[in-house]
Amino acid sequence: MVFIGGAGNMAGAVIGGLVGSGYPAERIVATGRNKQKLAEFAARHGVEVSADNVAAVAGADVLVLSVKPQMMKALCQELAEAVSDRKPLVITLAAGIPLAAYQRWLGRGVPIVRAMPNTPALVGAGATGLFAGEGVSAAQKHIAEQMAEAVGIALWVDEEAGIDQVIAVSGSGPAYYFQFMESMIDAAEKAGMSRADAERLTLQTALGAAKLAMASEVDVAQLKRNVMSPNGTTERAIQCFQSGGLPELVAQAMHDCAARAAEMARELDN
Numbered sequence: 198m199v200f201i202g203g204a205g206n207m208a209g210a211v212i213g214g215l216v217g218s219g220y221p222a223e224r225i226v227a228t229g230r231n232k233q234k235l236a237e238f239a240a241r242h243g244v245e246v247s248a249d250n251v252a253a254v255a256g257a258d259v260l261v262l263s264v265k266p267q268m269m270k271a272l273c274q275e276l277a278e279a280v281s282d283r284k285p286l287v288i289t290l291a292a293g294i295p296l297a298a299y300q301r302w303l304g305r306g307v308p309i310v311r312a313m314p315n316t317p318a319l320v321g322a323g324a325t326g327l328f329a330g331e332g333v334s335a336a337q338k339h340i341a342e343q344m345a346e347a348v349g350i351a352l353w354v355d356e357e358a359g360i361d362q363v364i365a366v367s368g369s370g371p372a373y374y375f376q377f378m379e380s381m382i383d384a385a386e387k388a389g390m391s392r393a394d395a396e397r398l399t400l401q402t403a404l405g406a407a408k409l410a411m412a413s414e415v416d417v418a419q420l421k422r423n424v425m426s427p428n429g430t431t432e433r434a435i436q437c438f439q440s441g442g443l444p445e446l447v448a449q450a451m452h453d454c455a456a457r458a459a460e461m462a463r464e465l466d467n
């Protein structure tokens with residue numbers, strides 16, 4: 198499996214998760230432009246690295262594209278000759294680039310899967326949405342799904358637009374929780390707790406809430422009520438979130454997130 202842009206944040210998290218889950222490191226090649234960064238990445242994960250994309254993809258059955266969306270067109274044009282005849286499975290992790298663009302850039306008939314993972318893949322707790330384009334075989338779908346499941350859970354969407362919804366929930370979602378944690382840590386510190394203690398309690402609480410929600414038979418609304426004693430402390434805090442518009446703000450942020458993905462697609466210059 199060849200990861201183009203493999204030492205970056207997202208591909209690096211997937212590779213780290215794959216290797217951590219027992220996938221043979223010697224079967225992974227990560228490419229990039231910065232040789233120093235690649236050498237450090239190779240030392241950390243034991244994978245092969247290369248600064249030559251075209252040489253790296255020669256003979257590969259599966260390519261994972263993980264450069265920034267703005268760089269994707271140039272990358273595909275660089276790779277087009279190497280993939281147009283052999284037609285390996287191409288899995289792209291990029292937000293905001295529709296399949297039709299890859300078909301223009303790589304040539305028609307290349308089987309492409311859009312995958313939208315998230316950075317918790319690094320610790321095996323990723324969530325990946327998948328959408329398969331035309332001509333992707335069942336065996337190739339299985340390969341994409343196995344990659345995603347090696348680093349967390351995988352979910353297929355039936356429509357390409359569903360990927361933008363996945364971005365709004367899980368692709369970008371870790372940052373929402375990090376923002377919330379950061380705000381809690383800052384507030385606790387401001388109130389007099391040491392930053393280290395605030396961090397420890399906040400992170401353990403986030404982990405505990407997620408674990409409890411996953412193990413529980415009741416939904417998150419009920420779990421929230423279970424913490425709230427009538428006229429107690431939690432009720433006061435939740436009232437503050439609700440009167441301050443947190444539910445509407447979350448919905449707006451997710452709407453804006455998905456809308457940005459659609460806007461990025463419109464910004465492409467063919």
Ligand SMILES: NC(=O)C1=CN([C@@H]2O[C@H](COP(=O)(O)OP(=O)(O)OC[C@H]3O[C@@H](n4cnc5c(N)ncnc54)[C@H](OP(=O)(O)O)[C@@H]3O)[C@@H](O)[C@H]2O)C=CC1
Nearest residue numbers: 202204205206207229230231263264265266290291292314
């Ligand atoms: N970060 C996230 O949480 C998520 C990101 N994504 C998607 O993943 C993709 C990558 O994002 P992210 O990992 O955050 O970005 P990064 O900038 O961290 O990673 C991109 C990597 O690509 C390398 N790169 C750039 N140009 C080339 C090139 N021509 N050939 C080879 N390597 C190249 C860069 O390294 P160097 O400059 O050293 O070459 C860099 O390491 C994006 O398309 C994004 O939409 C999807 C889901 C979640």
Ligand SMILES: O=C(O)[C@@H]1CCC=N1
Nearest residue numbers: 291292364368369370
């Ligand atoms: O912010 C971004 O554009 C990427 C896609 C999903 C998460 N990070």
